[in-house]
Amino acid sequence: MKILLLMFVLAINIYANNATHSFAPSTDCKECHKAIYNEFSTSVHKHSTPQKDPIHKAVWDKHPQKNKKEQYGCGKCHTPTANNLDAMITKGKKALPDANNTTHQAGISCAYCHRIESIELHKRSNTNIIAKEGKNYFGTLKNHVDSPYHKIKTTGNELMKNGNVCIGCHSHKMNKWGLNVCSTNIDNEMNGKNCVSCHMPKVKGSVSDFKDTSEHAFHGFAGTHHYSDMLQQYVKIDFKKHKDSFDIIIQNHSSHALLLHPLRLAVFKIVITRANKTIPLKDTTFARVIGKNGKPAMPWVADTTLKNTMIQGAESRIINYDFTLQKGDKINTVLGYYLVNPKVLKSLNLQDDNSSTKFYEFKKSLFKF
Numbered sequence: 001m002k003i004l005l006l007m008f009v010l011a012i013n014i015y016a017n018n019a020t021h022s023f024a025p026s027t028d029c030k031e032c033h034k035a036i037y038n039e040f041s042t043s044v045h046k047h048s049t050p051q052k053d054p055i056h057k058a059v060w061d062k063h064p065q066k067n068k069k070e071q072y073g074c075g076k077c078h079t080p081t082a083n084n085l086d087a088m089i090t091k092g093k094k095a096l097p098d099a100n101n102t103t104h105q106a107g108i109s110c111a112y113c114h115r116i117e118s119i120e121l122h123k124r125s126n127t128n129i130i131a132k133e134g135k136n137y138f139g140t141l142k143n144h145v146d147s148p149y150h151k152i153k154t155t156g157n158e159l160m161k162n163g164n165v166c167i168g169c170h171s172h173k174m175n176k177w178g179l180n181v182c183s184t185n186i187d188n189e190m191n192g193k194n195c196v197s198c199h200m201p202k203v204k205g206s207v208s209d210f211k212d213t214s215e216h217a218f219h220g221f222a223g224t225h226h227y228s229d230m231l232q233q234y235v236k237i238d239f240k241k242h243k244d245s246f247d248i249i250i251q252n253h254s255s256h257a258l259l260l261h262p263l264r265l266a267v268f269k270i271v272i273t274r275a276n277k278t279i280p281l282k283d284t285t286f287a288r289v290i291g292k293n294g295k296p297a298m299p300w301v302a303d304t305t306l307k308n309t310m311i312q313g314a315e316s317r318i319i320n321y322d323f324t325l326q327k328g329d330k331i332n333t334v335l336g337y338y339l340v341n342p343k344v345l346k347s348l349n350l351q352d353d354n355s356s357t358k359f360y361e362f363k364k365s366l367f368k369f
């Protein structure tokens with residue numbers, strides 16, 4: 001009995017640690033899924049590695065694991081197809097991402113996502129369980145032709161259907177001090193919307209070159225780096241006048257906070273045009289600042305949230321302006337963001353990186369009074 005029990009425990013351990021699998025390269029898919037492949041090529045999922053994402057690199061460069069040339073724990077989500085992923089995420093193994101290893105540079109690849117069979121829920125971060133059989137892809141197509149290259153599994157994959165296939169990596173990441181560095185509200189049903197329907201909306205173009213379909217799920221993954229225009233509809237800006245002041249109401253209709261990564265800074269700008277004069281009013285900023293001992297700190301040092309003014313999921317935030325409007329006034333507003341809070345650009349050596357310093361205009365509105 002004891003031996004049996006021991007074998008069982010060992011089996012679980014081997015299973016849990018066996019994160020390494022081999023995956024067909026995404027370029028294999030290009031031949032038949034051209035539209036999807038081209039969109040994916042522009043996405044952050046394709047460019048999630050330190051060699052391809054300057055912001056990820058900047059933070060990784062400061063990480064104690066990098067400086068000790070130890071493991072690359074980030075690999076679990078940032079280089080999940082690495083052929084030595086087990087070593088990368090195991091203490092003491094010394095395995096870092098390599099620019100010349102194609103399995104390290106594939107990002108969150110086509111085959112990786114389409115082989116997520118189940119997700120184990122854990123306190124620090126969840127774990128994707130990958131189907132052992134290669135070239136057997138999960139999907140949601142109801143009527144499909146057969147593929148000469150791979151098998152298609154549509155039955156029983158609830159994860160693909162309900163949009164939860166994303167939460168193995170996106171639900172949360174807790175550091176060793178018990179602080180959730182980043183978390184998405186995974187209770188993600190929102191007026192019938194989920195991660196997939198908001199971030200992968202249906203767009204024109206065929207699923208494959210074998211059968212003409214009018215639309216497919218967008219694989220550029222609308223987000224803060226790219227295609228944010230596809231998400232504008234989920235944030236509404238309203239205006240309400242009072243006697244000597246007025247309100248702006250920002251309604252976040254998504255299931256999670258407006259921005260999720262603690263590096264981000266959202267800014268709401270407002271300018272009144274009166275006759276030929278422009279009158280700028282004060283900017284309002286939204287951020288979640290993590291830190292230690294009362295000071296902002298890196299994600300592996302921080303043990304608390306110092307300040308959180310970020311607009312939360314399903315929240316309506318009211319900003320009051322102590323300003324008396326006159327007939328004919330025009331109110332121009334912009335809700336936008338910096339991917340990297342300007343205050344930390346220098347300490348991360350990102351002051352010359354365009355994607356980090358740029359102000360992204362997410363949603364513009366004009367109200368006439």
Ligand code: HEC
Pocket residue numbers: 053055056057059060063073074075076077078125126168169170172173182259260261339
């Ligand atoms: C549990 C999965 C997971 C792990 C482990 C992980 N990340 Fe991430 N990381 C993500 C997800 C998901 C995002 C996208 C979040 C967003 O955009 O809000 C992300 C985004 C980032 C970004 C923002 C990138 C950009 O271009 O704006 C940085 C920086 C980053 N991660 C650094 C790291 C570092 C450094 C490590 C390892 C020490 C790490 N991450 C480990 C899941 C993870």
Ligand code: HEC
Pocket residue numbers: 024025026028029030031032033110111114137138139140141142143144145146147148149150152153154207208210211213
């Ligand atoms: C030789 C052509 C060919 C290649 C190469 C190919 N596919 Fe497909 N794939 C198809 C066809 C055909 C379909 C069915 C399309 C339809 O019925 O509209 C399909 C469907 C799919 C589906 C949909 C499953 C569903 O139920 O929603 C997924 C996922 C998929 N392929 C993933 C991949 C991935 C990942 C790769 C690369 C590793 C790849 N395919 C390479 C031909 C191909």
Ligand code: HEC
Pocket residue numbers: 044045047048049053056076077078080108113165166167168169170195196199200221222223224225226227
């Ligand atoms: C294997 C882990 C993993 C899985 C699974 C995953 N993601 Fe991601 N995702 C990431 C990482 C890592 C990043 C950040 C990459 C970077 O910027 O370096 C990211 C970034 C994003 C972004 C930000 C895009 C932008 O322009 O800022 C969106 C949106 C996103 N993912 C949506 C999804 C959706 C939807 C799914 C499920 C269909 C999904 N992800 C599944 C790891 C994952």
Ligand code: HEC
Pocket residue numbers: 166167170184185186188190193194195196198199223224225228231232234235253254255256258259260261264362
């Ligand atoms: C109702 C629509 C909706 C749903 C559901 C939704 N999102 Fe979002 N998501 C948004 C909007 C809107 C933004 C903000 C985009 C912007 O400001 O450019 C966003 C931003 C993001 C970002 C980028 C955040 C950053 O800091 O860079 C990631 C990553 C993301 N969502 C992942 C997810 C995941 C994973 C799920 C499912 C658990 C999900 N979203 C569910 C609408 C949605």
Ligand code: HEC
Pocket residue numbers: 026029030033036037038040045108109110111113114139140141160161165196200207208215216217219
């Ligand atoms: C981050 C995870 C993720 C990645 C990476 C990814 N897919 Fe998908 N893919 C999905 C999800 C989720 C769906 C289901 C969309 C739906 O139900 O609306 C899907 C749907 C599909 C479909 C069926 C078409 C449709 O409209 O439903 C095909 C074919 C496909 N993917 C191929 C690919 C190929 C090829 C790549 C790489 C070029 C790729 N996928 C990369 C998550 C992913």
